[in-house]
Amino acid sequence: MNLSKQLGVSAQRYHEKPAYIFNDRPTSYAEFDSAVTKFASGLNQLGVSRGDHVALLLGNSPHFLISLYGALRLGATVIPINPIYTPDEIGYIINNGDVKAVIALDLLIPLLEKMEQQIAMVEHVIACETPKGAQAALDVTSLSIYPKLKSFTRLLEQPSPSFKEDTDVQEDDIAVILYTSGTTGKPKGAMLTHKNLYSNAKDTAEYLAMNEDDRIITTLPMFHVFCLTVALNAPLMSGATMIIMPQFSPAEVFEIAKKHRATVFAGVPTMYNFLLQYPEGEPEDLNSFRLCISGGASMPVALLNHFEQKFNVRISEGYGLSEASPVTCFNPLDRPRKPGSIGTSINNVENKIVNPLGVEVSVGEVGELIVRGPNVMKGYYKMPEDTEHTLIDGWLYTGDLARMDDEGYFYIVDRKKDMIIVGGYNVYPREVEEVLYNHTGIVEAAVVGVPDPDLGEAVHCYIVKKDLTLTEEDILEYCQDHLAKYKIPSNIFFLEELPKNTTGKILRRALKKQIGV
Structure with a gap:
C-alpha cells in the first residue's frame, strides 16, 4: 500500500465527503482522486514516468495536493521546494535533485526565466494559474523558457483515456526527496520511500486518533515535512477534512476555527505564541478543538501552560525530523501529557538514548536520541558518506540531545551543535x-x-x-x-x-x- 492507493481507498469510502476546503470551496474525495489521476495522465503525456524527479514550487493550495499525489500515482519522485527560496537555493536543489519537471506558481515564471541557463536540464515547467498571476499580463511567448512552459489547468483538462496508474511502484521506491535546511553546509536530500511516508502517516493518524469527523486546519507550509505527514497525509488517510490556509494568520485561524468548527490544529510554538498574544482571540472561538499539535521546535513550558489555561484545549507536543518522515514521538492521548516532554514512541517506531559510543544510557541520563522504524529514510541523495555517518546499524542518529524518564517519556535537551x-x-x-x-x-x-x-x-x-x-x-x-x-x-x-x-x-x-x- 502507498499514499496514492490509499487515496483511492478513501475516495471509495468517503466519496462525496470533503477532502479539503480552500477559499470556502469544498472538494470531495471523489473529485480530488479524479483530479489526481487526470494530472498523473497529463504528466505521463509529457514524458514524465516512474522514477523521474518532479519539483514543486508551490504554496498551500489544491495545486500542491494534486501535483503531489498526481506525481506519486505516476511513480515519479517529488521534490518540494520552499517557493520563497533565493534563486541560488532553488537552483542548487533543482540541479542536485536531477529534476525533469518543475510545477510552479505562475508568479514564479519570471524567476525561473532568469534561471533558465542554471536549470537547463529541466524539460518542462508547469505553471499553476493564480488570479494575481493572470492579472500580471506577462507575455510568456517572449520568454526563452516558453517552449518548456505548460499549463496546469490544461494538463488536467486533457487526460489520456488509456492512462493507468503504475501498479509496479514498489514500497522501497523513492516517493519524496526532502532537502534539509542546510544549517551545517549545503542542503542534503533525505530520500523517503513510499513505505516511509505511508507508515508514518498511518501510525501518526492512529496515535492521534484522527478520524472522518476531524477537520484539520492546514496552515503549516505543505512543502515542510511536519505539515506533509501530520496535517496532510494523515488526515487524508483518515477520511478527515483539511481546511487549507495559504499562510498563517492568527486572525484567520480564529475565524476559520469558529466558522468550520475545526477539531485539530497543528503548528509550531511560534504560531501558538502569536495566537496567545492576539488581543481579539477568545476561548470560545476554539471550543471545537479536541486537540492541538505542536512540533518543529521545542515548546517552552510556560507558553504551553498559558495557552492551555486560556483556551482550555490540550496541546500534544511531538518530535520528528525530515529523515524520519518525520514523526517519532508524540504525547499520548490516553495517558497523562507531560509538559516539556515530546511524549512516547509512536506505534512501530523505537527511540533510544545513547552515549558517544552508541551504548544506551541509563534512565534520566542525557545522550543522543537515535531512531529506528519503517519511517526512517533510505539515505541522502548522492551523499553516501553523509548517509553512512547518519544511518548506523539500522538506527538514525538525530543529532539531538535528549533524556528519557522511567515511564518512557522523552525530553529534548537541545541540539548537540547548540x-x-x-x-x-x-x-x-x-x-x-x-x-x-x-x-x-x-x-x-x-x-x-x-x-x-x-x-x-x-x-x-x-x-x-x-x-x-x-x-x-x-x-x-x-x-x-x-x-x-x-x-x-x-x-x-x-x-x-x-x-x-x-x-x-x-x-x-x-x-x-x-x-x-
Whole structure:
C-alpha cells in the first residue's frame, strides 16, 4: 500500500465527503482522486514516468495536493521546494535533485526565466494559474523558457483515456526527496520511500486518533515535512477534512476555527505564541478543538501552560525530523501529557538514548536520541558518506540531545551543535530559554553560545519584550534568582522580532550571524 492507493481507498469510502476546503470551496474525495489521476495522465503525456524527479514550487493550495499525489500515482519522485527560496537555493536543489519537471506558481515564471541557463536540464515547467498571476499580463511567448512552459489547468483538462496508474511502484521506491535546511553546509536530500511516508502517516493518524469527523486546519507550509505527514497525509488517510490556509494568520485561524468548527490544529510554538498574544482571540472561538499539535521546535513550558489555561484545549507536543518522515514521538492521548516532554514512541517506531559510543544510557541520563522504524529514510541523495555517518546499524542518529524518564517519556535537551560549554560546564540553550519565557514581560527569547577568550564560550540571549520598561539589569537580576551562575547570559540584546524560517522556527544561526559568529 502507498499514499496514492490509499487515496483511492478513501475516495471509495468517503466519496462525496470533503477532502479539503480552500477559499470556502469544498472538494470531495471523489473529485480530488479524479483530479489526481487526470494530472498523473497529463504528466505521463509529457514524458514524465516512474522514477523521474518532479519539483514543486508551490504554496498551500489544491495545486500542491494534486501535483503531489498526481506525481506519486505516476511513480515519479517529488521534490518540494520552499517557493520563497533565493534563486541560488532553488537552483542548487533543482540541479542536485536531477529534476525533469518543475510545477510552479505562475508568479514564479519570471524567476525561473532568469534561471533558465542554471536549470537547463529541466524539460518542462508547469505553471499553476493564480488570479494575481493572470492579472500580471506577462507575455510568456517572449520568454526563452516558453517552449518548456505548460499549463496546469490544461494538463488536467486533457487526460489520456488509456492512462493507468503504475501498479509496479514498489514500497522501497523513492516517493519524496526532502532537502534539509542546510544549517551545517549545503542542503542534503533525505530520500523517503513510499513505505516511509505511508507508515508514518498511518501510525501518526492512529496515535492521534484522527478520524472522518476531524477537520484539520492546514496552515503549516505543505512543502515542510511536519505539515506533509501530520496535517496532510494523515488526515487524508483518515477520511478527515483539511481546511487549507495559504499562510498563517492568527486572525484567520480564529475565524476559520469558529466558522468550520475545526477539531485539530497543528503548528509550531511560534504560531501558538502569536495566537496567545492576539488581543481579539477568545476561548470560545476554539471550543471545537479536541486537540492541538505542536512540533518543529521545542515548546517552552510556560507558553504551553498559558495557552492551555486560556483556551482550555490540550496541546500534544511531538518530535520528528525530515529523515524520519518525520514523526517519532508524540504525547499520548490516553495517558497523562507531560509538559516539556515530546511524549512516547509512536506505534512501530523505537527511540533510544545513547552515549558517544552508541551504548544506551541509563534512565534520566542525557545522550543522543537515535531512531529506528519503517519511517526512517533510505539515505541522502548522492551523499553516501553523509548517509553512512547518519544511518548506523539500522538506527538514525538525530543529532539531538535528549533524556528519557522511567515511564518512557522523552525530553529534548537541545541540539548537540547548540550546546554551550562555559568554563567546562554544559549549558543547554533551551533550559535558559525556559526560564526567560516564564518572565511575564518577555514575549520571545533565544539563547546562543559565542566564543569567549576566558571561558571558551559565553551565553548570549536575544529577547522580544512585552514590557517596554524592561531593562538588561532587570533580566540579569531575574536570571540570578533562577539560574546557576555559569548559565546566566553575559550579554542581552533586545529585538523587535526574532529571525524565523517559513515554518516559524527561531533561527539561532541567524542570530549568530548578526554578531559575526
